[in-house]
Amino acid sequence: MNLLVFLIPVALLMGALGLIAFLWSLKSGQYEDLDGAAWRVLDDGEDQPED
Amino acid sequence: MEAEKALHELPPSDELWMASRQLDNGRRQTELAVPGVYCGACISTIEKALKAEPEVERARVNLSTKRVTFVWKEEIDGKRTDPTKLVGAIAAVGYESHLFSAAVEEADSERNLLLRSMAVAGFAAMNIMLLSVSVWSGADAATRDLFHWISAAIAGPTIIYAGQHFYKSAFNALRHGRMNMDVPIVIAVTLSYGMSLWETMHHGAEAYFDAAVSLLFFLLIGRTLDHLMRDRARSAITGLARLVPRGATVLSEDGMREFRPVDEIVPGERIVIAAGERIPVDCVVREGASDVDMSIVNGESMPVTVAVGTSLRSGTLNLTGSLVAEATAAMRDSFVAEIIQLMEAAEGGKARYRRIADRAADIYAPAVHTLAFAALIVWGLYSGDWKHALTIAIAVLIITCPCALGLAVPVVQVVAAGRLFKDGIMVKDGSAMERLAEADTVVFDKTGTLTAGRPRLTNAAEVAPDILAQAAELASHSNHPLSKALAAYRSGGAAMRDVREVAGAGLEGKTDRGIWRLGTGEFASGVASTGEGSQTVLSLDGEPLATFQFEDSLRPGAQATIANLRNNGFSLSILSGDRESAVAAIAxxxxxxxxxxxxxxxxxxxxxxALSAQGRKVLMTGDGINDAPALAAAHVSMAPATAADVGRQAADFVFMHEGLDAVATAIAVSRKAGRLIRENFGFAVVYNAIAIPLALAGLVSPLVAAIAMSSSSIVVVLNALRLRGGGQKSREDAKDDSVSSSAVLAS
Incomplete structure (x- = not known):
């Protein structure tokens, strides 16, 4: 019983983290262009970082 | 040369300004459709080309929607930016770009709401299941109560948030005195939550929180899949409105030129239409001559010559000369507006179709309700224990809840859409496949559908190579379809000087050898040409040198597909805007x-x-804007990817490959999908035949309900996946269309 006091919140928290991560990725537009993302991985681009 | 041509067709600068969105700090954002992008190289080419312009701050290509968005400064070093230059940069690397009306964001927010609901329901289902499993494996009473309370705390908000979709739809249906699938879902979820909460408060052992939430989760998966598929379907109406320019140059009495929004143009005003622009409103030519691409009106790619006094329809494309015309109708009474009205009226027919799942719900929902209610009454009267009777009634509702219906149909349709996609056929909507499976009549447009829609030079071998090269050199200066076909044979003829294009007649150019003319027989050599079909004559100093014959060729696989469809009992017909002789020959x-x-x-x-009135289910196959209303009116419709924007948008299916065999393939896959859906319904009936007696007998515990529900969903998904196996053809096989498509039809 004592263990449960820790384990259940931990389990819920981890689940909630996953949920928040998904909602964040949805909101930041990461599902807008799935086809393009697959190609952009292969694009080396210029060596300098973009400003 | 390609780039030069593309530049020629760019939207004018004023229109780009009008279409861009103003941001802060004197920056503007423009979004353009670039239909030509398909790979990573395209992304980086376009982005690099745009970023190389000093005015551009940011540029990003979206490959899924085939659009580019870029932010640019209104002025740089005190000079006003010309957006045409930026669009020209895209054209210079070889990509066409178009303006479009932005009205797609609504669909995106709906999709995001569904995805969020699904994520929340998934999270809740997972955690509640975790707790439930420990309860089932024998937690002691205190732990069980704690777990039930935690489950209740998670399930409550989840049902309100993730279930809003179902509650709204059920409420709407009930308000209009109808039943739909969502009514039993909502009742089952609400009752089981209320019942479980009551049970939890009284330290009971049986709570259905897991069933309620996982039911929502499974159903949301189905809804989301369904929505993602429909997402591709964009409104045909917005596509058509795009054909009309946003503004036009108006010539006032005192000769001043002013660029005004198109809806402010009134009849009687004079407008200037440059070569390469679309006609903004219906008008009559007052000055100038040109060739006009009327494909929007008659579906034919061959332009029509216009002169003073000719009336023009809005949305048609002015190809060769600049015109001054007098507006005869305001924008809302013009031709394009007329087509929009035709389409709006026609779309009612398609909306009358009721999807299989909805028709099933009509029978299913009342049956389930009656059973559950009967269980409540009978058990209540029999045992006198009304709480137990209510538990049984809820078990009946949950176990019969239409997972098979809510998930089976969308899963089958998504798998079928993926299968068609491999063969280069895009489906807009799941119901389109249901409708296609019912089709028994196929109506074709001619130009661009049965035929490839562009003229091909047929007698290249009969003409001396150097003369052909010279003709091609001259032809490359024009946008006329026949010239374009001829220009494909360009191979180093002497360069032409002082090229001029005479609208409706032909081209003239000079070399050291003399004056070359290419065009109608009368224009080139002073003798009207004779003979059938399209032809042009090349002359040097009035002396005819060669006659070029053109023909519109059949699409590959057309013969085989037509024969195949006829053998499968379809009745076929052609509806064309073309001349009688041309249509009769093809037929x-x-x-x-x-x-x-x-x-x-x-x-x-x-x-x-008229065909529909005879009780036929018509598959309309067409590509032109003139086909768009018919595409919308037909029971189901199909268009090639080469179709006009509106045709593509109005059609339910769009096929990307050249071959016409896509028609047969789409029909075969749709029929197979229909069969799988019926199988899934059959499975649901069998499943219910076993589960309902158990539930009625009071033998269904929450554990049994959870297992039964998940397993039925899995079986249904597995059955849908069968569509992927077998009958797949790779790109190489696709050429062998007659054999493979008949094989698919037979399978």
Whole structure:
């Protein structure tokens, strides 16, 4: 019983983290262009970082 | 040369300004459709080309929607930016770009709401299941109560948030006195939550929180899949409105030129239409001559010569010369507006179709309700324990809840859409597949559908190579379809000087050898040409050198597909806006007995409606804007990817490959999908036949309900996946269309 006091919140928290991560990725537009993302991985681009 | 041509067709600068969105700090954002992008190289080419312009701050290509968005400064070093230059940069690397009306964001927010609901329901289902499993494996009473309370705390908000979709739809249905699938879902979820909460408060052992939430989760998966598929379907109406320019240059009495929004143009005003622009409103030519691409009106790619006094329809494309015309109708009474009205009216027919899942719900929902209610009454009277009776009634509702219906149909349709996609066929909507499976009549447009829609030089071998090269050199200066076909043979003829294009006649250019002319027989050599079909004559100093013959060729696989469809019992016909002789020739060649020529857009709709009135389910296959209303009116419709934007948008299916065999493939896959859906319904009936007696007998515990529900969903998904196996053809095989498509039809 004592263990449960820790384990259940931990389990819920981890689940909630996953949920928040998904909602964040949805909101930041990461599902807008799935086809393009697959190609952009292969694009080396210029060596300098973009400003 | 390609780039030069593309530049020629760019939207004018004023229009780009009008279409861009103003941001802060004197920056503007423009979004353009670039249909030509398909790979990573395209992304980086376009982005690099745009970023190389000093005015551009950011540029990003979206490959899924095939659009580019870029942010640019209104002025740089005190100079006003010309957006045409930026669009020109895209054209210079070889990509066409178009303006479009932005009205797609609504669909995105709906999709995001569904995805969020699904994520929340998934999270809740997972955690509650975790707790439930420990309860089932024998937690002691105190732990069980704690777990039930935690479950209740998670399930409550989840049902309110993730279930809003179902609650709204059920409420709407009930308010209009109808039943739909969502009504039993909502009742089951609400009752089981309320019941479980009551049970939890009284330290009971049986709570259905897991069942309620996982039911929502499974159903949301189905809804989301369904929505993602429909997402591709964009409104045909917005596509058509895009054909009309946003503004036009108006010539006032005192000769001043002013660029005004198109809806402010009134009849009687004079407008200037440059070569390469679309006609903004219906008008009559007052000055100038040109060739106008009328494909929007009659579906034919061959331009029509216009001169002073000719009336022009809005949305048609001015190709070769600049015109001054007097507006005869305001924008809302113009031709394009007329087509939009035709389409709006026609779309009602499609909306009357009720999806299989909805029709099933009509029978299913009342049956389930009656059973559950009967269980409540009978058990209540029999045992006198009304709480127990209510538990049984809820078990009946949950176990019969239409997972098979809510998930089976969308899963089958998504798998079928993926299967079609491999063969280069895009489906807009799941119901389109259901409708296609019912089709028994196929109506084709001619130009661009049965034929490839562009003229091909047929006698290249008979003409001396150096003369052909010279003709091609001259032809490359024009946008006329025949010239474009000829220009493909360009191979180093002497460069032409002082090239001029005479609208409706031909081209003239000079070399050291003399004056070359290419065009109608009368223009080139002073003798009207004779003979059938399209031809042009090349002359040097008035002396005819060669006659070029052109022909519109059949699409590959057309013969085989038509034969295949006829053997499968479809009745076939052709509706074309072209001349009688051309249509008759094609019909004879393909062996299609029923055909009509010279049909106007409204006439196509009437013909399709007449067929429908005879009880036929019409598959309309067409590509032109003039086909768009008929595409919308037909029971189901298909268009090639080469179709006009509106045709593509109005059609339910779009096929990307050249071959016409896509029609047969789409029908075969749709029929197979229909069979799988019926199998899934059959499975649901069998499943219910076993589960309902158990539930009625009071033998279903929450554990049994959870297992039964998940397993039925899995079986249904596995059955849908069968569509992926077998009958797949790779790109190489696709050429062998006649064999493979008949194999698919037979399978």
């Amino acid at each position: 004879r060649r393909l062996g299609i007995e029923s055909w009509q020529s010279g049909v106007r857009p409204g006439g196509k709709v009437d013909a399709v409606k």
